[in-house]
Amino acid sequence: MHKITLKFLILFLFSHSVNALTESEFVQSLLDNHAFFEKEQINLTIKKIEMDGDRANYGDWTWDISGEIGRIEKDKIKRNYTSGIDYARETSQDVQKISTDLTKKFFDNGSELNISYDKSLPVKDESMHDKIGYQTDKNTTEYLDDLKISWTLPLLKNKSGIIDQKTYDLSVMDFEDEKLVLAEVKEDFIEAKLMIFLDWVNFDAQVEIVKNRLALSQETLETLKIKGGSKSSILTLQRSINKTQRLLLEVESKLQAEQKTLSVLLSRVNLDKNPLKIDWDIQPRLVSDLYGYCERSIRDIQRIEIEQLKNKRYIESYQNSELAEFDFTISALRDDNKGNYSTYSDSSETEYEAKLEFSYPLTGNVSNQVYLDKYRLKRRQLELKYKDKFDDILSDAQKLTTELKQGIKRLNLYKVQMNERETIDSQSEFQDFLEGSGNIRFVINEQDDHQELLIDYTQASIDYHKNRIKYDSLLDRLLVNN
Numbered sequence: 383m384h385k386i387t388l389k390f391l392i393l394f395l396f397s398h399s400v401n402a403l404t405e406s407e408f409v410q411s412l413l414d415n416h417a418f419f420e421k422e423q424i425n426l427t428i429k430k431i432e433m434d435g436d437r438a439n440y441g442d443w444t445w446d447i448s449g450e451i452g453r454i455e456k457d458k459i460k461r462n463y464t465s466g467i468d469y470a471r472e473t474s475q476d477v478q479k480i481s482t483d484l485t486k487k488f489f490d491n492g493s494e495l496n497i498s499y500d501k502s503l504p505v506k507d508e509s510m511h512d513k514i515g516y517q518t519d520k521n522t523t524e525y526l527d528d529l530k531i532s533w534t535l536p537l538l539k540n541k542s543g544i545i546d547q548k549t550y551d552l553s554v555m556d557f558e559d560e561k562l563v564l565a566e567v568k569e570d571f572i573e574a575k576l577m578i579f580l581d582w583v584n585f586d587a588q589v590e591i592v593k594n595r596l597a598l599s600q601e602t603l604e605t606l607k608i609k610g611g612s613k614s615s616i617l618t619l620q621r622s623i624n625k626t627q628r629l630l631l632e633v634e635s636k637l638q639a640e641q642k643t644l645s646v647l648l649s650r651v652n653l654d655k656n657p658l659k660i661d662w663d664i665q666p667r668l669v670s671d672l673y674g675y676c677e678r679s680i681r682d683i684q685r686i687e688i689e690q691l692k693n694k695r696y697i698e699s700y701q702n703s704e705l706a707e708f709d710f711t712i713s714a715l716r717d718d719n720k721g722n723y724s725t726y727s728d729s730s731e732t733e734y735e736a737k738l739e740f741s742y743p744l745t746g747n748v749s750n751q752v753y754l755d756k757y758r759l760k761r762r763q764l765e766l767k768y769k770d771k772f773d774d775i776l777s778d779a780q781k782l783t784t785e786l787k788q789g790i791k792r793l794n795l796y797k798v799q800m801n802e803r804e805t806i807d808s809q810s811e812f813q814d815f816l817e818g819s820g821n822i823r824f825v826i827n828e829q830d831d832h833q834e835l836l837i838d839y840t841q842a843s844i845d846y847h848k849n850r851i852k853y854d855s856l857l858d859r860l861l862v863n864n
Contacts, residue, residue, distance in 0.1 A: 401655060401656050402658065403658050403659060404660075405660055409861070411651065412571075413568075413572075413861075415650065422568065423564065425560060429553075429556055429557045429560040430557060433556070433557045436550040437550050439549075439550075440543075440547060441487060442486070443486045444483075445482070445483070445485075446483045447481070447483075450477055451477065452476075452477040453474065453475065453477065455473070456475075457473075479500070481499070481500045482498070483497070487543065487546065489547065490542075491535060491542055491543070492535075492536050492540055492544065492546065493533060494533070496533075497529075497530070498528075498529070498530045499528070500526070502526045525719070526718070526720075527718040527719075529715070530716075533711065533713070534710070535709065535710045536709050537708045538706050538707065538708040539702060539705045539706060539708065541705075544702045545703060548696075548699045551695050555695070558688060559689075565681060565861070566682070569858065569861050572860060573852070577848060578644060578647075579658055579660075580847055581636075582653075583658050583660050583844065584844040586657065586658070588633045588840060589630065589634055591833060591836045592630045595829060595832070596623065599826075600623060602825065603620065603623065606822075611822075618822050618823065619826065622829075626833075641653055660847060662843055664847075664850070665786075665850070666853050668783055668787075672780065673776065676779070677772075679858060680858055682775065683771060683772060683775070686771060689764055689767075690761070690764045693757050693761055696753070697754065703747065706740060711737050711738075712734075712737075714733070715731075716730070716731070716732050717730070717731040717732075718730050719731075775856065779857065782852055782853040785849050789849060790846070792846075793846060796838065796839040797839075800835065803832070803835070
């Protein structure tokens with residue numbers, strides 16, 4: 383009787399419904415349908431928008447346009463009784479002006495190109511006076527056109543745009559960090575839900591084990607009654623059955639709790655029709671060179687490396703800010719002036735310029751020095767943070783490696799024990815009892831041993847697979863394809 387039960391339960395552990403939901407299908411269902419990932423993806427999209435905005439703010443063409451329309455009225459009284467020079471006593475001027483500027487900074491060398499154009503049409507009316515009094519009215523109408531092109535290259539301070547480009551460079555690193563954060567959050571979420579997955583499988587298996595134990599005990603009780611067993615033996619066996627029933631209720635309660643949690647996660651999956659299934663034989667790929675792997679592939683380490691790169695970028699920027707401003711500029715300017723039509727006057731002027739400009743604050747920049755000292759100290763802080771995190775991950779990985787290896791040995795021992803029980807006549811204790819040479823407690827103990835062995839084996843298997851998932855999650859490969 384026990385042999386049949388043992389075979390059935392071993393078969394249950396390693397097989398399930400054809401519609402069972404596997405571990406990988408469970409993970410994919412969460413990735414496809416859970417709103418949690420959409421929320422985290424939005425954070426990454428925001429970082430991408432910020433990064434693109436910082437790049438556009440620095441490197442795109444900037445085009446500004448402005449205009450002005452106005453009128454100026456001016457009265458002037460001049461008392462000079464000897465000069466015969468006319469002066470404008472009353473002046474009115476209409477102002478009409480439009481300006482535009484086109485600017486671009488270049489990433490490769492930090493230089494800046496500026497193109498500006500100004501056009502104005504001033505109309506000026508003047509009442510001319512001298513020492514005698516009013517002389518005449520004067521009207522001036524002009525067209526003024528100014529076009530200027532200049533290119534400036536920083537040679538010391540802000541060389542290669544190291545100061546101006548800092549914001550964009552940091553946003554690029556923030557975006558890369560956010561990608562790692564998203565991957566880490568997803569993997570932590572999946573790891574936590576896989577623990578629930580395994581708990582459900584564990585309690586589901588335990589329910590079947592206890593149900594079969596209960597059926598076996600009840601069958602034994604019926605046989606005992608038919609064979610005319612003593613009242614005390616029947617009562618002892620009945621108490622054992624009651625204990626098993628309480629255990630069944632306890633395990634079923636745990637299973638139902640896990641099932642309610644899973645029903646929220648898998649709203650589209652009916653666990654009664656699609657129970658969860660695990661590949662009990664799967665084993666993790668243990669990493670032989672954990673030190674090298676952690677250096678290359680651990681996201682927490684990579685995030686600290688990004689912090690170090692950001693800190694280095696701050697230091698470079700503040701160090702460069704201590705230098706003198708030393709810029710090279712070349713420019714070309716054309717000025718066209720069409721004067722009053724009554725005189726048919728006009729002028730054109732073209733100017734070319736090349737110059738070096740130097741500027742340096744002799745008192746220094748206290749604020750800049752404060753930040754430079756801060757980030758130099760933070761560099762050492764990040765080195766210590768890197769070492770602590772690296773040592774923690776390496777230690778945890780080594781510990782899990784040991785537990786996984788020991789877990790295999792432990793499972794193999796359970797299999798040996800179960801195989802040994804397959805060869806034992808499991809009816810011997812009960813037969814001895816019926817023949818009067820045994821005790822009903824020995825029968826109960828034998829059934830307890832069978833139940834305990836199967837539950838312990840199931841629990842050991844679940845513990846092993848939990849460690850497998852923790853190991854893959856710690857090494858950031860639980861979702862290598864997602």
